[in-house]
Amino acid sequence: MVVGFVQEALEEEKFWNRQMAEHAQFITHLLDPTESGLIIKANNFADQFDRLELVAQGKGQGTTLGQLTRETITATRSFRDFKAAGTEGLLTCKIKSILIPLLADHVLREANHYLRILNRAKRNLQL
Ligand SMILES: [Fe+2]
Secondary structure, X not given: OHHHHHHHHHHHHHHHHHHHHHHHHHHHHHEOOOOHHHHHHHHHHHHHHHHHHHXXXXXXXXXXXXXXXXXXXXXXXXXXXXXXXXXXXXXXXXXXXXXXXXXXXXXHHHHHHHHHHHHHHHHHOOO
C-alpha cells in the first residue's frame, strides 16, 4: 500500500513540477518586457520547478520524498499566490501582458489542484 502511495506521489510530482515549470516559462514570455520584476520572479519559479522535477526523477542526491514534497508544497503555494495576484492584476489592468485572464485563471486553478494532490500525498505517507 505504502509503495503504491510513494510511486503515485513521485509520478504526480514529476508530471506537475514539469507543468509548473512550463507555466512559469510561458508567463515570462507573455509579460510585457517592462514588467521586469514579474519576469524575474517567473524565471525564478521556472528554475525552481525545473530543479524539483529533476529531484522527483530521482536526481536529487539523497533528498527524501518527504523533503521533496514539503519543498514542493512551499514552492507551489508561493507560485499559486503569484498566479492569483497576476490574474487580479490582469483583470484590473495593472499588469501589462498579452496573457489573457482566462489562461491566468486556468493556471491558477491547476496550482490549486496540484496543492490538493500534494497535501493528499503528505497525509497518505505521513510526510
Ligand atoms: Fe493546463
